[in-house]
Amino acid sequence: MKGDLSHRRSLENTALSRLTSRVTLIDDRPNTSLAGLPDRSHDRAVRPGSEPVQSHGCRVDLDQVQKTFIDARGQSHIAVRPISLTFDSGSFNCIIGPSGCGKSTLLRIIAGLDSPTSGHVTLTGTGASHESHHPPGSAKQDGTSPGRASRLSYVFQDAHLLPWRSSIGNVEIPLELAGVARSERRDRAFEALRSVGLADAARRYPRELSGGMRMRVSLARAIVNDPELLLLDEPFAALDEITRQNLDESLRSLWASRGITVIFVTHSIAEATYLGERMIVLSPRPARVVLDRTIELPSNRPANIRSTPAFAHETGEAFNALSRGDS
């Protein structure tokens, strides 16, 4: 019995360390170069049907970011051509492109999970104490400093929940790694679950949840430590259409209430159009930007906005850019 428990604890420690490398936390070491004072001109978060929310999302600058992979035979393959982009503080950005074009590579580089072959990424926080430069490969993947918000969270297509932990137990993980006290962690995890509509499922285990609910737990875990940047890599791609639309609506209201910067990768034109304020369309590999467009839809987006002419116009623009690709 005792052997079982220690075996489980060892499995959990292994899983936690793997998970930490997925839910990436950027450090803000004082010796990294400063990216300047907070620039409030980027705090433009105006939220659906409410007063503007003060953004606490960070700004992301990509400067000539390029990535080349070398295969087993020593041949080089360019995955991402030099890309320069700025993602404003508190903005909701969607990146869309054909399969294999380099979307995940770009997102991983932004997270610091991978380093660019050339160019660099700068994350500039909005809190005075959060100004930091994020040079290639500087992401910290082994935990976070106790007592401070982590800079970014990363959500994958798979929810990556620990099966032996309840929903709330899974959501608590980033706080546990950050050394937050047990009672505070419970409260914050419950609040995060409530904000994704899962307050009633806090004690349920992953096997008792639907695919959509598991993804909601994953979202709650991503926001529980109050990140400044939320990176999502096709998180709802495996869900059925209606569940996916519901999740999209929840994600938009999370963004609306928190002023966080979001970069969302998808291959669905309709999903990108519904979610984003800005749509970036990439060409087939090696990725380059073929469309960078403000989505001209009201910030208040009820579900039936998807059947309006304005929505169809936006999806048409993206479709044309995707079809043109590099030609």
Ligand code: ADP
């Ligand atoms: P997407 O997310 O748009 O489907 P990826 O960013 O995953 O595309 O991949 C872009 C290209 O880079 C693909 O051709 C893929 O095979 C290649 N690639 C991705 N990761 C690696 C890697 N670690 N080693 C070698 N090639 C890779």
Ligand code: MG
């Ligand atoms: Mg991908």
